[in-house]
Amino acid sequence: MIWHEVRIKTTEEAYDAVTEMLTSIGAGGVAIEDPNDIISELSKPDSLDYADEEFLSSLEEAVTIKAYFSEEKNISELTSLIEEKLKFISQFLNVGEGFVGTSQVDDEDWSTSWKKYYKPLNLTDKLVIKPSWESYEKKNDEIVVEMDPGMAFxxxxxxxxxxxxxxxxxxxxxxxxxxxxxxxxxxxxxxxxxxxxxxxxxxxxxxxxxxxxxxxxxxxxxxxxxxxxxxxxxxxxxxxxxxxxxxxxxxxxxxxxxxxxxxxxxxxxxxxxxxxxxxxxxxxxxxxxxxxxxxxxxxxxxxxxxxxxxxxxx
Structure with missing residues (x-):
């Protein structure tokens, strides 16, 4: 199946509201790429991953939201609606650059594109979030939650x-x-x-x-x-x-x-x-x-x- 991928660049303060808006108008799923999350995790002394300065400097400051809509949607009408909704949200929050474009993707591309951004994470000293495709050795009394975001956000x-x-x-x-x-x-x-x-x-x-x-x-x-x-x-x-x-x-x-x-x-x-x-x-x-x-x-x-x-x- 082919999907319309709608891309929006926004801010940390607005991306929850923008995501909620996209799902409310029919997005089949939303993927969020927040460079601040990546930088924060990679910068930790006990990070499970390593990235050089060139990679870190290549990351944009904006949060990129990719929303996926059925190919049956009229893309022109859809983008107009999204821009109208973003204008409304901008009355309350800084939405940043906003709508930046669309493209078409198939299920396989969509279902794997976000995995590189998702790594094991200690939410607290006791709670650990682990992607289903990553390995993690449980320590002491930790509670490990295995997550596969799939097409949800x-x-x-x-x-x-x-x-x-x-x-x-x-x-x-x-x-x-x-x-x-x-x-x-x-x-x-x-x-x-x-x-x-x-x-x-x-x-x-x-x-x-x-x-x-x-x-x-x-x-x-x-x-x-x-x-x-x-x-x-x-x-x-x-x-x-x-x-x-x-x-x-x-x-x-x-x-x-x-x-x-x-x-x-x-x-x-x-x-x-x-x-x-x-x-x-x-x-x-x-x-x-x-x-x-x-x-x-x-x-x-x-x-x-x-x-x-x-x-x-x-």
């Missing part, structure tokens, strides 16, 4: 994923019930399950992400604990969770604020990220007005993660 190296992982490691207790909103590749659902959660409900609006999440759960042996499906929070059964995690964007986090108490136990925790620093106060205000208590506030790079405690479940 993200590699697990983004600051928001790292912060959510650290917070889940801190707060998930054996027997907990967890909801993962906007599960993507399923990385946070798998982490929650491996940390001892009894049951995890993973939901995403992108059917490709849900498919990949299910595959990753099976690879990690937690498919008996994690139920993944396509949908939004309104599609969930009204069953109370101990923890809800949502690594999405500020607008959505604010929009769903009034719905969270219906799915969270009293004293339950809402762990959320995908929030740029400039929007953090809006998120704090939206939740504290509803009676949530800010339990923990973390910053990493340009991003914020917040843990809210639900003081009054509905």
């Amino acid at each position: 993200g590699t697990g190296t983004h600051e928001t994923t790292q912060m959510c992982s650290i917070l889940l490691e801190k707060y998930v207790k054996p027997g907990d019930k967890v909801i993962d909103l906007g599960c993507g590749t399923g990385i946070l659902s798998i982490i929650a399950a491996k940390l001892g959660a009894e049951a995890v409900t993973a939901v995403d609006i992108d059917e490709v992400a849900v498919k990949v999440a299910k595959e990753n759960c099976a690879i990690n042996g937690v498919d008996g604990k994690v139920s993944a499906f396509r949908g939004v929070i309104d599609d969930l059964k009204k069953e109370k969770a101990d923890i809800i995690v949502a690594n999405i964007i500020a607008n959505v986090i604010i929009d769903i604020s009034s719905k969270i108490p219906s799915y969270l136990k009293k004293d339950g925790l809402f762990v959320t990220s995908g929030i740029i620093k400039e929007r953090s106060q809006e998120v704090l205000e939206a939740y504290t007005k509803l009676g949530f208590k800010c339990e923990q506030f973390e910053e990493l790079g340009e991003w914020v993660a917040i843990v809210f405690r639900c003081l009054d479940s509905l």
Whole structure:
């Protein structure tokens, strides 16, 4: 099958919002190439890879997003729509250069092009993310999560994923019930399950992400604990969770604020990220007005993660 590959060059602060936009208008999958992730990993003293200065200097500063659309799409109409959506996002975030072009690729090219950017990563001292095609020797009590992003987006190296992982490691207790909103590749659902959660409900609006999440759960042996499906929070059964995690964007986090108490136990925790620093106060205000208590506030790079405690479940 032939796909339209749409290329966008954007910034670290905007790529989550741009990715969300692309999936919302029908992208069958999105690949992200963030040179900052590569440089950060290769620069670590214990990095598993080596790159010379020439390679590092060849990397661009911009984040490149490659989105894939069915060949049935009218490419002219599609690019016009994307440029219109980027203009809207630019009212709130610096989107950088924006749309830079299109090309056609087949399934095989798409499914392998991003692998060179994805290497084993220590999210925390205990949590390690390992691509399915890489070897890794487990140390002591490490929890190794094997991931194959496939045609879904993200590699697990983004600051928001790292912060959510650290917070889940801190707060998930054996027997907990967890909801993962906007599960993507399923990385946070798998982490929650491996940390001892009894049951995890993973939901995403992108059917490709849900498919990949299910595959990753099976690879990690937690498919008996994690139920993944396509949908939004309104599609969930009204069953109370101990923890809800949502690594999405500020607008959505604010929009769903009034719905969270219906799915969270009293004293339950809402762990959320995908929030740029400039929007953090809006998120704090939206939740504290509803009676949530800010339990923990973390910053990493340009991003914020917040843990809210639900003081009054509905």
